[in-house]
Amino acid sequence: MLSSSPRCRLSLGVPEQVEGGEGPGDKLPLKSGKTPFSIQIVTAxxxxxxNTGKPNPFAKLHKALPEDKSDNAASxxxxxxxxxxxxxxxxxxxxNIEAKLMTPNNxxxxxDMFMVTHHGLPSSNNPVLVRAIDPRVAVMCNGPTKGGAESVIKTLREGKSLKALYQLHRNVKLGPKLQTPAKFIANGGQTDGCEGVWVKARISPGGKRYTVQIGPEGKPKRYKSR
Known part of the structure; x- marks a missing residue:
């Protein structure tokens, strides 16, 4: 049932008025209050x-993979x-599209927060992107046996600003030292019998702070925006 499925949620506490946006560079016409609010499409x-911005010092890390002809590359x-x-x-x-976005410039x-791409699979999460955006908090919507790859976790941990990595599930194929500490994992077992504990981020009205909480009984952990 949808109501019992694990999920990652983001709450801004602002009205939702989405009416458009078609391609890279487009901004959705969202209603803002006192705090500026925007969503910009960066790939489609x-x-x-x-490719504007400062030179990406991690561009040299890119090693191209075979062309991905699936719909994933069109995300x-x-x-x-x-x-x-x-x-x-x-x-x-x-x-490869991550690299196209992030080279040679950033x-x-x-x-502040990064939704780890593609469940944390190694076919995504190119260090060229992950290292350059340097997130303070990363949330990975992986499954017990899908995603949460060791190489992706390693790339995230190499970020100089990372304060916490949240996993939706424990990767049952990896030992505890190869993934995030148990207190940052929402669901620790296999799919069968999973309670569907969620991960939720809540942003303060001014956008200066945010919290991340695991499940309805979890204590929200506070972080400052840059």
């Missing part, structure tokens, strides 16, 4: 926003900005 249909990615808070979600975007900049 294998196209990316113009829509967006950068959400709410005051100082910046959140990047790239859906299931894959390796048009995204650094972010």
């Amino acid at each position: 249909s294998r196209e990316v926003i113009p 829509l990615s967006f950068l959400l900005t709410f005051g100082k808070f910046r959140f990047l979600c790239c859906g299931d975007l894959t390796w 048009p995204i900049g650094r972010v």
Whole structure:
């Protein structure tokens, strides 16, 4: 049932008025209050926003993979900005398009929170992108046996600003030292009998702070926006 499925949630506490946006560079016409609020599409249909910004020092890490002809490479990615808070979600975007977005320059900049791409699979989460955006908090919607790859976790841990990595599930194929500490994992067992504990982020009205909470009984952990 949908109501019992594990999920990752983001709550801004602002009205939702989404009416458009078609391609990279488009901004959705969202209603803002006192705090500026925007969602910019950065990739769509294998196209990316113009490669402006400062040179990406991690561009040299890119090693191309075979072309991905699946729909994953056409994923829509967006950068959400709410005051100082910046959140990047790239859906299931894959390796080579991540590099297309982030080389030779970094048009995204650094972010506060990153939704780890494609369940944490190694066909995504190119270090060229992950290291450049340098998230303070990362949330990975993996399963017990899908995603949560050791190489992806290693890449995230190499980020100099990372304060916490949240996993929706424990990767049952990896030992405890190869994934995030148990207190940052929402669901610790196999799919059978899973209680469907969620991970939720809540952004303060001004966007200067945010919390991440695991399940209804979890204690929210506070973080500051950059």
